[in-house]
Each structure stands twice: as C-alpha cells, then as structure tokens.
Amino acid sequence: MADKPSIPxxxxxxxxxxxxxxxxxxxxxxxxxxVHGFLPIETPAMEKLSSLMGKYGDEWDKLLFKVLNxxxxxxxxxxxxxxxxxxxxxxxISEKGLRYDLTVPFARFVVQHRNEITFPFKRYQIQPxxxxxxxxxxxxxxFYQCDVDVIGSDSLLNEFELIQIIDEVFEALGLxxxxxxxxxxxxxxxxxxxxxxxxxxxxTVAIDKLEKIGHEGVLSELKQKxxxxxxxxxxxxxxxxxxxxxxxxxxLGGILEGSEIGMKGLAELRHLLEYVxxxxxxxxxxxxxxxxRGLNYYTGSILEVKSAEVAIGSICGGGRYDDLTGIFxxxxxxxxxxxxxxxxxxxxxxxxxxxxxRAALDTTLLFVNFGEAEVKHIIPILGHLRKYxxxxxxxxxxxxxxxxMAYADKREIPxxxxxGEQEVxxxxxxxxxxxxxxxxxxxxxxxxxxxxxxx
Amino acid sequence: MADKPSIPxxxxxxxxxxxxxxxxxxxxxxxxxxVHGFLPIETPAMEKLSSLMGKYGDEWDKLLFKVLNxxxxxxxxxxxxxxxxxxxxxxxISEKGLRYDLTVPFARFVVQHRNEITFPFKRYQIQPxxxxxxxxxxxxxxFYQCDVDVIGSDSLLNEFELIQIIDEVFEALGLxxxxxxxxxxxxxxxxxxxxxxxxxxxxTVAIDKLEKIGHEGVLSELKQKxxxxxxxxxxxxxxxxxxxxxxxxxxLGGILEGSEIGMKGLAELRHLLEYVxxxxxxxxxxxxxxxxRGLNYYTGSILEVKSAEVAIGSICGGGRYDDLTGIFxxxxxxxxxxxxxxxxxxxxxxxxxxxxxRAALDTTLLFVNFGEAEVKHIIPILGHLRKYxxxxxxxxxxxxxxxxMAYADKREIPxxxxxGEQEVxxxxxxxxxxxxxxxxxxxxxxxxxxxxxxx
Numbered sequence: 001m002a003d004k005p006s007i008p009x010x011x012x013x014x015x016x017x018x019x020x021x022x023x024x025x026x027x028x029x030x031x032x033x034x035v036h037g038f039l040p041i042e043t044p045a046m047e048k049l050s051s052l053m054g055k056y057g058d059e060w061d062k063l064l065f066k067v068l069n070x071x072x073x074x075x076x077x078x079x080x081x082x083x084x085x086x087x088x089x090x091x092x093i094s095e096k097g098l099r100y101d102l103t104v105p106f107a108r109f110v111v112q113h114r115n116e117i118t119f120p121f122k123r124y125q126i127q128p129x130x131x132x133x134x135x136x137x138x139x140x141x142x143f144y145q146c147d148v149d150v151i152g153s154d155s156l157l158n159e160f161e162l163i164q165i166i167d168e169v170f171e172a173l174g175l176x177x178x179x180x181x182x183x184x185x186x187x188x189x190x191x192x193x194x195x196x197x198x199x200x201x202x203x204t205v206a207i208d209k210l211e212k213i214g215h216e217g218v219l220s221e222l223k224q225k226x227x228x229x230x231x232x233x234x235x236x237x238x239x240x241x242x243x244x245x246x247x248x249x250x251x252l253g254g255i256l257e258g259s260e261i262g263m264k265g266l267a268e269l270r271h272l273l274e275y276v277x278x279x280x281x282x283x284x285x286x287x288x289x290x291x292x293r294g295l296n297y298y299t300g301s302i303l304e305v306k307s308a309e310v311a312i313g314s315i316c317g318g319g320r321y322d323d324l325t326g327i328f329x330x331x332x333x334x335x336x337x338x339x340x341x342x343x344x345x346x347x348x349x350x351x352x353x354x355x356x357x358r359a360a361l362d363t364t365l366l367f368v369n370f371g372e373a374e375v376k377h378i379i380p381i382l383g384h385l386r387k388y389x390x391x392x393x394x395x396x397x398x399x400x401x402x403x404x405m406a407y408a409d410k411r412e413i414p415x416x417x418x419x420g421e422q423e424v425x426x427x428x429x430x431x432x433x434x435x436x437x438x439x440x441x442x443x444x445x446x447x448x449x450x451x452x453x454x455x
Numbered sequence: 456m457a458d459k460p461s462i463p464x465x466x467x468x469x470x471x472x473x474x475x476x477x478x479x480x481x482x483x484x485x486x487x488x489x490v491h492g493f494l495p496i497e498t499p500a501m502e503k504l505s506s507l508m509g510k511y512g513d514e515w516d517k518l519l520f521k522v523l524n525x526x527x528x529x530x531x532x533x534x535x536x537x538x539x540x541x542x543x544x545x546x547x548i549s550e551k552g553l554r555y556d557l558t559v560p561f562a563r564f565v566v567q568h569r570n571e572i573t574f575p576f577k578r579y580q581i582q583p584x585x586x587x588x589x590x591x592x593x594x595x596x597x598f599y600q601c602d603v604d605v606i607g608s609d610s611l612l613n614e615f616e617l618i619q620i621i622d623e624v625f626e627a628l629g630l631x632x633x634x635x636x637x638x639x640x641x642x643x644x645x646x647x648x649x650x651x652x653x654x655x656x657x658x659t660v661a662i663d664k665l666e667k668i669g670h671e672g673v674l675s676e677l678k679q680k681x682x683x684x685x686x687x688x689x690x691x692x693x694x695x696x697x698x699x700x701x702x703x704x705x706x707l708g709g710i711l712e713g714s715e716i717g718m719k720g721l722a723e724l725r726h727l728l729e730y731v732x733x734x735x736x737x738x739x740x741x742x743x744x745x746x747x748r749g750l751n752y753y754t755g756s757i758l759e760v761k762s763a764e765v766a767i768g769s770i771c772g773g774g775r776y777d778d779l780t781g782i783f784x785x786x787x788x789x790x791x792x793x794x795x796x797x798x799x800x801x802x803x804x805x806x807x808x809x810x811x812x813r814a815a816l817d818t819t820l821l822f823v824n825f826g827e828a829e830v831k832h833i834i835p836i837l838g839h840l841r842k843y844x845x846x847x848x849x850x851x852x853x854x855x856x857x858x859x860m861a862y863a864d865k866r867e868i869p870x871x872x873x874x875g876e877q878e879v880x881x882x883x884x885x886x887x888x889x890x891x892x893x894x895x896x897x898x899x900x901x902x903x904x905x906x907x908x909x910x
Contacts, residue, residue, distance in 0.1 A: 011499035
C-alpha cells in the first residue's frame with residue numbers, strides 16, 4: 001500500500017467528537033453575540049497582499065502564507081527579478097495571501113462597505129486564520145478566531161457590553177475566569193510622568209513581563225533600553241502597587257495627577273467599573289496595571305481573560321483602537337473589540353472535563369437490519385421519528401447482529417430498535433436501552449414519546 | 456484618501472443580511488444531516504499538493520491555488536530549476552495547496568484515520584473550497600460545499616437515504632425540485648451492447664449533452680470520436696426512449712438483456728425505486744438515461760437535482776463510487792455521496808423570494824439612550840431580557856432621538872424602548888412597536904412576556 005497520507009504540519013483534521021465539542025464552544029459564543037445584537041459577517045480566506053502587508057510590521061509579514069499567482073506566474077519576470085531574494089520574488093509571483101487575523105480584514109471590510117453599513121456597527125466574525133508560525137504544542141498554523149467588535153462609537157458602554165459578553169460566555173461554558181483590565185492612556189500617562197513619553201512602547205512591553213521576570217527584571221530591561229535612572233526610580237513604586245483594584249486606582253490618581261492623558265485613562269477605568277456595578281459580573285474583574293498587550297493599535301481600554309482553573313495564558317483579549325480603519329485610509333473611527341481563542345478554550349474545557357456528555361443531535365436510535373421485509377416496514381417509522389427531530393438510523397446492511405450492535409456501541413447510540421417478523425405482524429418495535437439492557441414493545445407513537453423524553 | 460481597498464476577484468464579503476440568509480440554508484441542511492445520523496468532520500484548508508494533484512487529471516490540477524513555501528523558498532533551487540516553466544517551478548516552491556473540493560480531503564481523511572473510524576461512516580462536511588477558475592456570474596473562486604457521504608457500505612439503502620435527505624432539505628427550504636436518477640452500470644451496459652465498451656466515457660460525455668444538442672448532435676459527436684455507424688444505429692433508439700421513468704426502465708431491460716453489468720444497473724435502479732415507494736418523496740423523482748455526470752470516479756447510482764422553478768442547472772448532485780479511497784492506497788471501499796451547491800440554492804431562493812422575512816435571532820428591541828441616569832436603570836433590564844433569549848441593545852451614545860430611531864429603522868429592529876425620568880420613577884418601560892407606532896407602558900416582567908410572544 002502507498003504511504004499513509006498526511007496533512008501539512010501545524011494543521012488538523014477534526015473528528016466528529018472534536019467537531020461536536022468545538023461546535024459547543026462556537027454555538028455558545030454565537031448565541032451570546034446574537035442576544036447582544038451583534039451581526040455576523042464573513043470575509044474571504046484570501047486577501048490581497050497589499051491589504052495584509054505592512055500593517056503591524058515585518059514580524060507579522062513573515063507570518064503570511066502567500067498564494068502563488070495562478071497560470072504562468074513567471075511569464076513577465078526578467079532574469080534579474082527571478083534572481084532576487086525569496087522575500088522580493090515572493091511578492092512578484094503572489095498577489096494574494098491567507099488572512100492571519102480577523103482584525104485587518106474587518107478594517108478593510110468597514111472601509112470598503114462604509115456606505116452600506118449602519119453605524120455603530122456591531123459585528124461578529126468566526127472564521128479560521130492562518131499563520132506561518134513554527135508549530136508547537138497548542139500553537140497551530142490554522143486556527144479559529146471568534147471576534148466581536150463595535151465600530152463607530154467611543155462610548156464606554158461598548159467596553160461594558162464586551163465584559164458582559166465575556167462573563168456570559170464563560171458562565172455558559174462552565175468555566176471560572178478572571179478578567180484583567182487596564183487602559184493604554186494610563187500607560188501613556190505613566191510614560192509621561194516619568195519623563196519618557198517616547199518610551200511608552202518600551203515601557204509597556206517591559207511591564208507586560210512583570211509577572212514573569214519580577215519588578216527588578218522589568219527595571220533592568222528598561223535601563224538597557226536607555227531609560228534614565230531617574231525615570232526608573234519614578235516607575236518602581238508603580239510596579240509595586242498593592243491592594244484591590246479600586247484602591248490601586250486611587251493611589252495611581254495621586255501619582256498621575258500631572259498627566260492629562262493618564263487622568264483621562266483613570267477616569268475611563270472608573271466609569272467602566274461604575275457600569276459594571278449596575279449589573280455585576282459573576283467572574284472576577286480586576287484592574288491590572290501590568291497588563292499592556294502587544295498590539296500597537298490599542299489606544300484606550302485593554303483587557304485579557306485568564307482561566308482561574310488552568311494555567312494556559314490568555315483565552316480571550318482585546319481593547320479599544322481609535323484608528324484601526326486609518327490603515328485603509330478612513331481616519332477617526334473609534335472601535336473596541338475582543339477575540340475569543342477557541343483552541344485554548346477547548347484545551348481548558350477538555351482538561352477540566354466540562355464538555356456536555358452528549359451532543360443534543362447525536363443519533364438517539366439505531367434500527368437493526370434483519371432483511372428486506374423488515375426494512376420496508378421500518379422506513380416509514382424512521383421518517384416519522386425524524387419528523388419529530390429524533391436522530392435515527394437504520395443499519396444499511398443485513399449484517400450479523402453482533403456487528404450491528406458493535407456499531408451502536410462504538411457510536412454510543414443509547415437506543416436500539418429490533419423489528420423482526422413478529423414485530424412487523426404486531427405493528428410494534430422492540431426498543432432496547434443500551435445502558436440498562438431493558439426492553440419495551442412500543443407502537444410508533446409511543447416510540448416517539450419515549451424517545452422525545454430521552455433525548 | 457487612499458484607494459478604496461478591495462478583495463481578490465472571484466471572492467466575496469458577506470454582509471449580515473447575506474450571512475443570515477446563507478446560515479438559513481446551512482442550518483437547514485445541517486439539521487437534516489444530523490437527524491439522519493450523519494456526523495460532522497472538518498479538514499484543513501491547505502492540503503499537501505501530493506494529496507491534491509493528479510487526482511482527476513491535468514484540468515483539475517490547473518484549478519489549484521498553490522501556497523508558496525514560507526521562509527527562503529528558493530534557497531535550495533539551482534539556476535536551472537529556477538528557469539523551468541511556471542508549472543514545474545510552482546511545485547518546487549510550493550508544497551501545499553487550497554482544497555478544491557471536499558471529496559479528495561474526505562478520501563484522504565478516511566484512509567489516514569481508518570483505524571479510528573466506525574464503518575459504515577456517515578459523515579457530513581460544510582466548508583469552503585477554492586478554485587482558480589475564471590470568475591463569472593454565479594461562479595466564484597471561493598465557495599462553500601455541503602457534502603454528505605456514507606462510506607463502507609454498498610447497500611442501496613444509502614442511496615435511498617440521500618434521496619430522502621434531498622427531499623427533506625428542499626421541502627424545508629420551500630423549493631420545488633426534480634431529482635434525476637441514473638446508474639453508471641446502465642451506461643456501461645449500453646456501451647457494451649453497442650459493441651464499444653472502451654468508448655463508455657465518450658458515450659456518456661456525449662449523452663450528457665442530449666438536452667443541449669439533441670440526439671442528432673450526440674450521434675454526430677460520437678461519429679467524430681470514432682464510434683462505428685453500426686454502434687450509432689444501435690444507440691439511436693435509446694436516445695429516443697419515451698414515457699415515464701419506470702416504463703423506460705422496462706424498455707431498456709429488453710435492450711440490455713445481453714449485458715450483465717447493464718442488467719445489474721437496471722436491477723439497482725429498480726431496487727432503489729422500490730425503497731422510495733415505501734415512503735414516497737414529495738419532490739419529482741425521475742429516471743433519466745441521459746444523466747451521465749462528469750466525474751470519472753462514479754461507478755453506480757448517479758443523481759442530480761434541478762430547481763423546478765428556476766433554470767439554473769444542477770443545485771445538488773452526486774453518486775456512488777466504488778474506489779475513491781483507492782487514490783490514497785486503500786482499495787475496495789464503496790461509498791456514496793452528494794453535494795449541495797449552497798451558492799446556487801441561495802440564488803434560487805433569492806430569485807423566488809423564499810427567505811424568511813426575519814431571522815429568529817435578529818435584534819428584537821433597542822433601548823433609546825437618554826443619558827447616564829437612565830442607562831444605569833436600563834442595564835439590569837437588558838440583562839434580564841437577554842437571559843430570556845430576547846436579543847436587545849442599548850444605543851451606546853446619548854445621541855439625538857432622530858439618529859437613534861434611524862438606527863432602529865435601518866437595522867429593522869421591530870421594538871424600541873423609551874426610558875426617561877418618569878419611567879425610571881415608575882419602574883416601567885415605554886415600549887413602542889415600530890410598524891404600528893403603538894405604545895405601551897410595561898414592567899420588566901410584562902416586557903419579557905410581550906417580547907417573547909413577538910419574537
């Protein structure tokens with residue numbers, strides 16, 4: 001036999017069991033997006049490279065999967081062009097790439113369709129993305145993102161709604177989580193107060209590592225990046241702020257008093273927490289000054305969600321961006337959004353055994369196939385059951401009883417129906433419950449009732 | 456402003472309205488697949504080129520979108536290799552391609568996971584595919600396929616179940632359709648009877664065009680392809696068979712008597728029609744000798760579905776293949792499957808105006824935003840409504856009434872809630888029905904009841 005076929009590294013097949021579990025996550029997320037009035041969109045897997053490249057910097061461009069132009073792609077290339085580096089040649093022979101997130105395509109969508117969109121635009125999008133990252137445990141080259149954004153409104157009610165959505169999603173999935181909250185304006189204020197506003201990125205990147213490398217590690221990294229000793233001294237007490245979230249906010253208020261942007265960030269945080277008080281969340285919500293989030297486009301609130309039960313990093317995150325559509329030429333449109341990491345959520349749920357035991361739409365009943373005469377008796381009963389939404393199958397072959405029962409067993413079908421000569425004559429079905437072995441003789445209507453209640 | 460961004464030709468963005476309509480089609484199909492006990496799988500968008508190429512011939516290979524190897528893809532290429540034709544160079548600098556159907560990935564999946572699969576394996580798969588075809592009206596470079604297959608059983612009960620699924624899907628979508636049925640063995644028998652078994656492909660390809668070019672056109676095409684005058688004379692009466700399906704089957708029985716394979720095909724057709732008689736379909740089901748279907752891998756039953764109301768070609772089709780997994784080295788596994796063409800079904804439904812007027816999960820209620828004090832009163836009511844599954848929104852900005860009402864209007868939200876100072880004091884909500892303009896003052900519980908019944 002030929003070599004066993006396989007799939008590209010970093011990609012996955014999903015078996016029926018995995019699909020059922022993944023759909024449980026997607027359906028839960030989708031249902032909650034919808035009840036909040038968010039609308040679905042989808043964008044193509046391939047975008048023009050001109051839309052994808054140069055958006056977040058070279059590092060990101062390297063993660064792009066480029067699609068080779070179809071037809072005679074090298075027809076118009078000179079020998080010189082053909083001998084360029086792979087990087088340059090790549091953009092000559094490919095015009096399209098696979099999207100690596102849903103944010104850039106969303107920004108492109110908003111700009112392209114701005115005349116058809118009703119703003120504020122509340123959209124969600126659940127689609128795969130592709131990244132030419134080095135595959136490793138828990139990191140794939142194809143994975144799904146579940147994004148939800150409001151664009152065209154700078155009200156903090158939007159941030160509040162996203163916090164509610166996070167709370168509702170994880171409550172519905174049965175997971176305990178912690179939401180960490182910060183604001184980029186506060187980080188900008190800190191940079192301003194310590195006299196290094198131009199160092200804001202370096203500061204946030206370093207602060208982001210506080211949990212990993214400790215406050216001394218952060219300071220030594222910043223010194224390396226050229227932050228003055230004076231600035232570092234001013235930063236140190238901030239890194240050691242203690243106490244519950246609101247208390248930290250108060251302390252910070254004292255420190256940031258001289259920074260307009262810092263105070264604005266603090267006011268936003270306070271306002272948002274006031275909204276939360278009107279309808280408290282069930283999960284933990286905490287102000288975390290050390291939360292910075294890597295992406296450059298955030299300008300206001302930022303948040304991240306961690307499992308309170310499994311150490312796996314962020315399972316959801318996002319923030320406010322004041323100029324995302326600017327990359328496509330439409331300036332001054334504020335938005336805020338979050339992205340659920342379906343793969344990590346899956347891993348957490350699997351580890352904690354939180355998936356429902358049975359999907360509602362798994363097959364409930366298998367009719368054993370005893371031969372043509374019985375089959376013709378069974379067919380209309382099957383149709384009747386399915387009309388009532390009871391997922392039912394007839395084993396397609398007149399195979400040995402043992403084989404048919406093994407199929408029911410492996411598929412974990414809870415009921416088997418036996419219809420032999422006697423049952424045909426009496427117009428009944430012998431229903432066997434697999435778990436208990438208990439058998440009942442039921443007419444077609446009784447069968448529907450029995451299985452509807454068992455579903 | 457920069458140029459308006461755009462997407463690659465042949466691809467599409469889907470707006471919320473289009474998504475809602477497409478999901479109506481997908482959800483209907485999925486529900487019916489599931490009630491028949493079919494299980495979902497998904498495969499990666501990218502497959503190895505070695506899995507995709509050489510499966511159906513060169514014509515198909517040209518339709519592949521190849522993905523450029525990441526990193527320094529030309530590092531190991533000699534100058535000689537670099538100067539090869541685009542076709543040869545393409546396979547040197549790309550190892551992966553986007554799937555162009557769901558059948559090849561399914562065959563690969565079955566072979567790769569054969570030890571984990573319970574046979575007969577009833578699977579469905581709803582995912583996009585990509586083809587580097589010339590884009591034209593109704594033909595896209597990215598489109599969804601909805602495939603359902605049973606593999607590992609040669610029982611005609613499987614064909615029957617697929618016919619039931621077709622009938623149930625189109626009935627649920629409110630479309631009148633016609634199922635055309637034939638069997639490749641009958642076509643093989645015809646080729647055998649007219650003394651040209653090696654010409655079977657040429658004959659089926661020509662017969663496939665009967666409707667377009669008439670029986671004389673078919674005969675002249677076959678003569679051109681080298682079919683003898685004697686063979687053509689024998690074929691002519693077959694092309695002119697008249698009468699209802701079963702009658703044609705009888706006449707054909709007389710003609711094919713000497714061909715074992717032909718008689719086997721006829722017996723299969725009869726057997727299948729007997730199953731249908733036990734639980735008749737609501738759509739039209741017809742034996743059509745001229746149905747051949749292009750793909751080479753079919754070996755038994757073949758079928759195609761046409762709209763009875765709109766002339767648009769096939770909207771669903773498929774058949775039995777006895778050796779699909781053979782292309783990946785696993786011989787002798789019989790399967791049968793069909794594929795629903797979601798895009799054409801969409802076009803038919805749009806043309807006939809058969810989409811439901813409102814999706815069940817569109818926003819039902821918008822709270823007008825009169826300011827902070829009222830908002831804080833509204834937030835818990837919003838949470839309450841959403842718990843009951845009533846999709847509700849609060850306009851995020853304290854904008855002018857006119858702007859907020861315009862939003863409700865454009866979004867086609869049927870109810871608006873007005874909560875001003877007086878309502879806060881009285882603990883009620885003024886509910887306005889947009890269509891009638893009728894207003895009611897309701898407490899939170901009454902509001903839930905009113906909107907639950909209106910959903």
